[in-house]
Structure formats: C-alpha cells, structure tokens
Amino acid sequence: MHDKVVIAKRIFIKAAWQFYDDHGETVDPRIFVLLNTIHESGKLTKAADKMGMSYRHVWNILKKWTDFFGSELVELQKGKGAILTPLGEKLLWAEQLVNARFEPQLISLASELNLEIHRNLTFKEPLLKIAASHGYAVALLPEYTNKFKLSLQYRTTEEALKALSNRECDIAAFHLPTEIVNPHLIEIHNKYFKANTYKVIRFVTRTQGLMLQRNNPKGITGVQDLLGKGIKFINRQETSGTRLLIDELFKRAKVNTTEIAGFEDVEFTHSAIAAYVASGMADAGIGVETAARHFGLDFLPLTTENYVLVCHQKSLKKFAVQQLIAELKTEKFQNAVLGLAGYKPFHCGEVIDLEDILPW
Known part of the structure; x- marks a missing residue:
C-alpha cells in the first residue's frame, strides 16, 4: 500500500x-x-x-x-x-x-x-534554503519554484553570509556595490569567504538613490544638500548593507553626518524609508528606486549595485539549485524583474567565480 x-x-x-x-x-x-x-x-x-x-x-x-x-x-x-x-x-x-x-x-x-x-x-519536494538581504527582486522567487520548495529567510548581509558559511542555508543572497565600497563590507566578506570555494549565480542590478518628497519641494540635488536647514533625513539601521553604502557616500562627499537632522533616526526596509518620506515625516532617505516609485516619490540616482546569489560550489549539483538557475534564465522571470523600477536582470542565471564579481 x-x-x-x-x-x-x-x-x-x-x-x-x-x-x-x-x-x-x-x-x-x-x-x-x-x-x-x-x-x-x-x-x-x-x-x-x-x-x-x-x-x-x-x-x-x-x-x-x-x-x-x-x-x-x-x-x-x-x-x-x-x-x-x-x-x-x-x-x-x-x-x-x-x-x-x-x-x-x-x-x-x-x-x-x-x-x-x-x-x-x-x-x-526538493528543498532550497535561501538567506537573503531583503529586496524586491528576491521577493519574486517564491512565485517561480514549481519544482522545488523554497525556504526564504530575510537576514542582514552578515547574517546571510554566516548562515552560508555554517551550511545553514544553500544560498546567501545580498548586494555588492559596483563602485562605492565601504571598508567594513570588505572585512565582512573576507571573514566568511574562502578562495575557490564559492560560486556566484548572477541575479540583478539595482539602482540606489535619494528618495525625495513628490516634486522635490526642498530642491535637493545631492547628499550635500541634506545639511540644509529645515531638511530632515531618515536613515537605515547600522546592520544593513544600505547603511554601509550611506556611510560611504557621505564620507566621500565629505559630509559631516552629525549636522544632518534625523541621521540617528532609522527604519529597517526600503519600503519603510519610502513610506516615512511619503508621510512627510522626512524630506529624504536613501533606498532603491522601486520603493520610491511605489510611494509616488521623486528619485535621484546615486549608484548601482549587483544583487547576487552565492552558494558553495558543490551545491550547484543540487536539483533545486539547478531548477532555480533554469527559472532565472526564463523570459517570464526576467520580464518580472524589468517590471521593478531600477532593476535589471543582468546576466541573470549565469554562474561565475566569486572572485570575478568582487569590486575590490
């Protein structure tokens, strides 16, 4: 029976x-x-x-x-x-x-x-565990898992890398800067990555920038303008990858963050930052374009990032991983990504060495 x-x-x-x-x-x-x-x-x-x-x-x-x-x-x-x-x-x-x-x-x-x-x-069903930094594109994945079961857990970048290193997940998903690199981010990656051990499944690129109130009533044109009187900023929490980007952006622009009103006030997602600005409680925040457009905000691009999926090289042989890669390459999935403002399926599904994508 x-x-x-x-x-x-x-x-x-x-x-x-x-x-x-x-x-x-x-x-x-x-x-x-x-x-x-x-x-x-x-x-x-x-x-x-x-x-x-x-x-x-x-x-x-x-x-x-x-x-x-x-x-x-x-x-x-x-x-x-x-x-x-x-x-x-x-x-x-x-x-x-x-x-x-x-x-x-x-x-x-x-x-x-x-x-x-x-x-x-x-x-x-075959199971795939992903520990991911929260993002709009990775949130699409549960809709493309007909041949395997997906366990998607949102974690900070370091938590995701730690889970991958400890074999608590199959894939760590997080964003890497293409040009603006924070030294602390390098330390985090060097702490968990071993040479010739991990592979990158290329996923998407996304645009990060200033989210501003509709029609930009304060006339903000860059991060330097956040020092202006009467301008309030809303920040991301210190454990987030976007916060590392924010700190580096201000450092390179030689902006004294102690003089930015609201710099110590934080929210925990791109959507929460956008909602905070849209409510009028802040004039500006930094996040992805998708969140800004969703809440009807103006958006000033600052930089792009690669959002990648990283796994142990042996994990590439798993059925669920192979099925995920196949789904990423479909026109249906890539069109869904293109529907997200500021996102592009850049070489989506291509497998490369980790060392080939690190910007340092």
Whole structure:
C-alpha cells in the first residue's frame, strides 16, 4: 500500500489592524482601503466602486470612524471631491509604514511555517534554503519554484553570509556595490569567504538613490544638500548593507553626518524609508528606486549595485539549485524583474567565480 502523496500549499501572513477603545468598541478595518483610494483619486465614489459597496455604505463606514476618533478623517469639498484631513493622512501613512517595516519578518515567519509543514509531509519536494538581504527582486522567487520548495529567510548581509558559511542555508543572497565600497563590507566578506570555494549565480542590478518628497519641494540635488536647514533625513539601521553604502557616500562627499537632522533616526526596509518620506515625516532617505516609485516619490540616482546569489560550489549539483538557475534564465522571470523600477536582470542565471564579481 502506497503512502498518499500530499503537496503542501504555501502559507502567507499579512498584518491586520484592529482598533478598539476603552469600552471595547471596534470599527471596520476596511477604512485603510477607503482612505488610500480617496488619497489617490480624491473621490468617495471611486472608493465605493473599489470596495464593491454602495456610496451610502461607504459613507456609513466613514461616519463610524469619525465618531470613533471624535474627529473628521475626510473633508468633502463641494465641487472638488474629497481630501484626507491631517488625522486621515496620519492614519493612512501609519498603516503603510508599519506594513513596510514588518514585511521581512512576516515573510520569514511564513517561510518557517511552510518549512515545518514540508517536514511533516509523506512526500517531500526538493528543498532550497535561501538567506537573503531583503529586496524586491528576491521577493519574486517564491512565485517561480514549481519544482522545488523554497525556504526564504530575510537576514542582514552578515547574517546571510554566516548562515552560508555554517551550511545553514544553500544560498546567501545580498548586494555588492559596483563602485562605492565601504571598508567594513570588505572585512565582512573576507571573514566568511574562502578562495575557490564559492560560486556566484548572477541575479540583478539595482539602482540606489535619494528618495525625495513628490516634486522635490526642498530642491535637493545631492547628499550635500541634506545639511540644509529645515531638511530632515531618515536613515537605515547600522546592520544593513544600505547603511554601509550611506556611510560611504557621505564620507566621500565629505559630509559631516552629525549636522544632518534625523541621521540617528532609522527604519529597517526600503519600503519603510519610502513610506516615512511619503508621510512627510522626512524630506529624504536613501533606498532603491522601486520603493520610491511605489510611494509616488521623486528619485535621484546615486549608484548601482549587483544583487547576487552565492552558494558553495558543490551545491550547484543540487536539483533545486539547478531548477532555480533554469527559472532565472526564463523570459517570464526576467520580464518580472524589468517590471521593478531600477532593476535589471543582468546576466541573470549565469554562474561565475566569486572572485570575478568582487569590486575590490
């Protein structure tokens, strides 16, 4: 008698907000869809269409939220449509910022749950473990794994390299600068890499730059302008690869970071930086172009990076690794990468020696 073959479905996790007051009263969480549509279109009718509700129903949701907070979230202007009040804007950007901030942790947790499900199945698909620095292109990979199971864990660059060195993952995914190299980054790589041991699976290039408020009202043209009065910056955390890039950019521009307002304030993802700037809490941040475009920000390119996949040379023989390489070379996957602003599938899927891509 044969065991029953069971193929596991993928589990996803999405954060949800629940508001309640000291009396335990709650309100409809669909307010965020409503606020976002009004922010983008300026029309309550379009919000009703998007939510599949009548205008009256949407209006009642809005009224309940107004009563809940004791303050208006939306201002209706005769002949001009609708705009968000300051409270409405704050609520909308708070939701987007929190989602952006915790997205990597939620994806990693979902990956752990999927891995546990996989371990308890009678039939086990080939498994590939990737420890990755968070990025938009690597986030596409779970959609291209029909012939193998992918465990994707988001880690800092050093954590990913350590996991690869300790054989805790099959692939470490991270970004390498093409021209602006921080000495500490060299130290990190030299700490974990041994000559003639690892191979690089080329993946994508991406553009990093200044994310600025729409229409650049402060007239920022470079990192030197961040020293200007009335300009606030939002930084990345010290353990991130982008923070190493930021520190090197400012060092080369001879910018005294102690004079930059907000330099000590940090966020943990490119999306969170973009959401922070879009909310008006900062005038500028540094991150990838994709995040800037997603939040409707202006973008000033500063440099490009190679985002690569690195594995032990023996791992290239694994079925799951071979299948991944095959997927990277498909037109479908590369077109998906081209759909990300500032990303290009540069020699995607080509296998080279690690030493051939290091910029030092």
